Amino acid sequence: MTKQKINRIVGSIGAFIGIIVFVAYIPQIIANLQGYKAQPFQPLSAAISCLIWVIYGWTKEPKKDWVLIIPNSAGVILGGITFLTSF
Template identity: 70%
Template structure:
């Protein structure tokens, strides 16, 4: 029961995490249109996500894809958002 609960909660968290980082897309388009924003928050989010990706990749005995997938998206979109804000 505990393992099933862990998988369900982790899956819900991963699903929500994906939408958190998809929320950067409008900001990226706004940045590209010339409405620049501060780059610090998405840059810090990208670094945080990178740490979680590394944690998920080094998890034993198996990789934690519930952590890796949404956070990898966070790394990519966070960096794109930060770079387009410059």
């Protein structure tokens, strides 16, 4: 197995796990909307970090790095929603 194939497999697994991590925000969003407010700083920090990774993946040359862009986009969206609903 080549190094490139190993990197693709590990990157795909990491992307899948990354999406699962951010989908875990959904129960917190629901709780926030029901009045059980959680602290806003962790999801805000995650959303900012994910945004930086999305920008990095989008501007990577010679081609975009979709393994970074896709899961981190979920982090930007769900982290941002979690932050906004925590008030």
